[in-house]
Amino acid sequence: MATEPIDLEAAGLCTDAYGSAIGMPQLCDAWFGNQIFWLLVTLVVIYFILSRVALPRIAAILAERQGTITNDIAAAEDLKAKAKDAEAAYEKALADARAEAGRIIDAAKADMKADLEAGVAKADAEIAKRAAEGEKAIAEIREGALVAVKEVAKDTAKEIIAAMGGKADARTVTAAVNARMKG
């Protein structure tokens, strides 16, 4: 608001002598031309800024982002498939390894069983051999004992006969002892 009076005619009769509005400045037709002219200039400038620079650029940015997102999703799908394949391969390897391990365990068990059986058989054979030897030794000892008993019985019979004053006939004594021992 101006504080001193101004040239009213020059101001277009839409302001009073103190520069204040008379009525609605919106209805002052002296100012229409100016506003319309500058508005048209502004709209044309804005239109060219938008249609030449801003809108194509933003559209390109949005399209690029959409493309990036699509590519990333495709790559993610790809990686997911790969991960699935890898998992399947891993599972297969695991199953194979389990089967192999089972096979190895079975083979080892069979080996051990065979070894064990061989060992047992060998031990049995050894035991049988030892038992046979033992029996043989016992038989020998028994045999030896029989002969010794016979000798002792003959000698004893001879001594007894001699002590009783008789003369021992060796052949008779032997026959008697033999007869006795058989009985």
Added chain:
Amino acid sequence: MASETEVAVTAGADGAQSGLVFHPMDQFIVKPIFGQAGDPVFWYTPTNVTLWLGLSVLAIFALLVMTTSRRAVIPSRGQSVAELSYGFIYKMVEDITGKDGLKYFPYIMTLFMFIVCANFLGLLPTAFTPTSHIAVTAVLGFGVFFAVTILGFVLNGFKFLGLFWVSSAPLALRPILAIIELISYFVRPVSHSIRLAGNMMAGHAVIKVFAAFAAVAAVAPVSIAAIAAIYGLEVLVSFIQAYVFTILTCVYLKDALHPSH
């Protein structure tokens, strides 16, 4: 109208500013930015209108061009705003007018960005609001009206008149409906432009009135609280009016592209 303000002006005469001084409409005065107050305003004179229209252009340039200069796939905050406003209007045009309306998207985007930037810049204290002037909004409103009408006839020929012939109504009613449709069609640019200018002017004037009351100490707190509240409302109105103007433009454009009901 002159008498109301003159009463107030007498109180402020001779620089003796005592009591209430109301000049709610002074903010809408067009004056040259160069030269003295009261210099004549010719159509080419750079005025405060020019200044604030130019600032709107700068704001749009900063918002849509400078923020997107990095063309980042992951946007900065500014670029997000630019993309959001692009997507907002693009989707509006696509939803209302359909795919074939998208070639008019740059024009509608121009309208929206201009109105929203001019409205918001006008909210700055001491700012001039071009969109509060009927001369400005009438150019926009009638521009849309003539563009849409010419487009309608160019694209559809005389079938465009089918817009006024409601074929789904009973035959007897159709002439009456045609008259109503015709009147409402010609009222469109008037309501379209006055809605925007009226909203902007009213809010700004009310803030000025409350501001004048702030000079009285007793009611100053109430006055300042009211200014804050109305300012908040005006922020909302600034956006909503830009949105409403744009969406109505889309609706009118849809009539031109698909005139049959």
